[in-house]
Amino acid sequence: MAGPDRAMNSMLSRVRAMAETMATSPEPATARSAIIDIGSNSVRLVVYDGPRRIPFILFNEKVMAGLGASLAKTGAIEPEAMERGLRAIGRFAHLCRDMRVTDIRCVATAAVRDATNGAEFITRAKAMGLTVELLSGAQEAIGAAMGVLSGIPDADGIVGDLGGGSLELARVRKGAVEQTISLPLGVLRLPQIRAKGPRALDRCVAKMLEKAGWQAEPDLPFYLVGGSWRSLARFDMQLTHFPLPVVHQYEMSAARAEQLTRIISHVDKGRLKQIPAMTGSRVPTLPDAAALLSVVVRQLKSSRMIVSAYGLREGLLYENLPDDIRAHDPLLVAAEAEGEAQARFRGHGDRIDRWIAPLFPDDDKDARRIRRAACLLADVSWRANPDFRAERGVEIALHSNWVGITAAERAMLGQALHTHFGGDVGTLPNLDRMASPDALHRAALWGLAVRLAQRLSGGVEGPLAISHLERHGDRIDLHLRDEDADLYGEAVERRLRNLAQAMGLKYQLLGGQG
Template sequence: MQTFAAIDIGSNSCRLKIARVVQHKLKVLHEDREVTRLGSSVFETGLVSPEAMSATLNALKRFQRAVQMHGTDRVRAVATAAMRDARNARAFLAWVRDETGWEVEIISGLEEGRLIHRGVMSNEPGTSGRCLLIDVGGGSCEISLSENKRIKETMSVPLGAVRLTQEFLHSDPPSQEDIARLKQFIARELRRAERRVRPTRVQTVIATSGTAAALSEAGRATTKSRTDGLKKITSTQSIRRLAEKLTKMNNAERMGVPGIGPRRSEIIVAGAHVFAELLEAYSLPGFRYSPMGLRDGILAQMLAEQDPRALAHRQFERERWEAVLEICRKYGVDPRQAEPVRHHAVQLFHDLNSIHRLPKEYLTWLEAAAMLRDIGKFLNYQGYHRHAQYIIANSEMFGFTPVQRTITSAIARYLGKSRPESTGRTMRQVPAEEHEHVRRAVVLLRLAVALNQDRASDVLRVKVQVYPKQVVLQIYPGPTGAELEMWSLRKEAAYFKEVFRKDLFVTLV
């Protein structure tokens, strides 16, 4: 049974969750959390302060001991808004790597929203139909619209409780002028968000994160909450009353409010106003709190990637493929025209498995590269392979980490005259241990493209025969023949032999 660990390095706190796979589901073994205020200095000066670095690193070392104690097979650590903004983020994460061995991944706001959505949908009951997810963290607020557990739209706005407190609330209690400026800023960002996420006909509103937990508990303590099945709904009216009440208190008084506590009290005013303004702007009745969040999404994705029999695997693969198709449509590529190349790439991956020996996950990167290889033509036909590489590497593609996008982009890059060289600009971005894998995947994609030169003809059938010193491709020509494809395949023979040390022969059947 595999054991996974998910680490969320947030702007307000660091969180750890360890879970074991039991009968294709996750069983939580251990959780930990430490408030480190990583974003406080970032949102004020643009840099992570030495104090925040030290506090965060101490927390991560404690997490590392727990990870080792539970015999964890795989760890994924991600950082969010503070690390996205900090000018010294790379230096700090290099320090973390030296101390813990963990490669921390800085994820975008959209990827953060997608993972939160996955965490909630994988664990929270009553999430069918149209559902709005709200996560007010320390540095950003992720707003996602879901329908039948499938994400429809997501957006990240800079409405984190730590960020807003640092920027707008300079006295305790905050002045009326500060609150007015805060509300004006929140309203502006919500108008921007509403252009993308339109929460019409929403049946359920779910809020995650520590701010939502504190407001939910404080709301229950001061007002009557409506029951929705086994869950409590915190009404918009109670959130607004609570926001106004907390605004008039000083920090010592806010500490005494049930559910808030000493560290949350410092940032709860900003967080409460974000929720109040958002719920009112979208005309929502209230929210129910879910303890699920980013860590649960990371764990669900790790399960999906490692266990093909898990329900999460099918959901994850579907979402990832929809992201590829969305990029195709965005850049004017008809997926139906790209499909024959993908089909042949998949066949070659399986039929030539004994000689390419690529990790199984490379099939996904190869398929994505096959579909996206022509998107560079959207910018300019000349040099479109370079443009395609840039677009893939820098696009938001749900389910693809930055390294995975880099690998996919490199496979799509080398379909013209150039070849992947370790010293080249594109390959320098690819981890060194993946260079040979990329070279082999490039050959497979080049063969798939060569098999589809004449787009007017039917898709050619090909039979692959592997011998000790050679590989034979037997081509079954379509109605318009296969002369162009034969010529294109034979041009690839020299590079095929260079990479695989076997001769390539192409024959017509």
């Protein structure tokens, strides 16, 4: 082999070796964790990477094993279902080894817990090198509730996690789980209950709640967890033509549950299968899931329903975090990670926020949080075609996998990024269906202010550290030291003028800052 070829091959070998150690986040590959969730309907593997508070999903796969399909009739896992489930977890274990996942937690819930041959499943899994942790009903309820708190930190109400074999309820308040119960009301058990008559499910739920000693607290929100209820929410999003295709923190009135029960009983299954993100295996469970939801929210006297995309798996991760990391804001952690990964120059999103803050003294706590997220994402579109940077900003705001953010707040974030990346300050189509005109106008002003900061600074932190903005009455003052006055070019003045005009203010440059 010729000398240059050997040198090239040696270099490529070093590059490949280096690539194998690289993760998809700033943390090393050894930070990857995985959950294998053995449920009554499905067996799923999720591999996580990135920030511990809000890790990114690196890989996600499920197998509809149906371990709980025969429990109501035979009390056991059918042989075919058991083999399907064991094959799935065998594949998942192999993938985890290849992905260099060092922290694997394999948990089983109601089907394995209740089946007469559940111990056999656990023993055979152990022979494959996997230790299956059998969760009690209380542990399952706490895990689901922790998942909701991870994605909706200020959740205050009742969490309901509907699985194939059971329904878990948990009272959450101020970041803690206060009360839990587990009821044998999974979607695989409901047909047998409902077959006993029109009011059989109502009587069954009432009896179970009374026996468990569960006291209803009227007018609390009900947080929906579980694939069947999320699918039901997606159906409602289609019916209402909701403009945001994100189910997390989607809200419905409590009365909507009963309406959906009637509607879905008359809808062709073919139409249901056409709904985005609706798996065919979920379609048969929707009528029973809707019926149970209607009964539960009525008996709990719930005020409204809020969907959580986070549940047991995320809750298991969240439970194990130190308190100081739990306290981190999930939206801001994710926005910072996304911003840092895509930025031209790193580490100045917080500086931008502090720099523009004097212009917006009336922003409340919630608004300041979304404004900061916009600043952290201030450089995410620079690689995009210049003609589509504004659209790219909106796409990131609306469709990225954020949690801890409502639809209205996503709209504000989208408006801010759209304006920052050169889009019109006018309200974008459909955003006004999610947020008020005043909120969107305020977000557009944030975007113009960030646009000014980025132009003045060239995208780096230094110029922002030696300058500052002030608002005095009807005027914006930009302060620069005399020796730095050359930073105030035509483009900077134009952006300052655009911001001032949009705010209905005058502007001026002030020097002499020491």
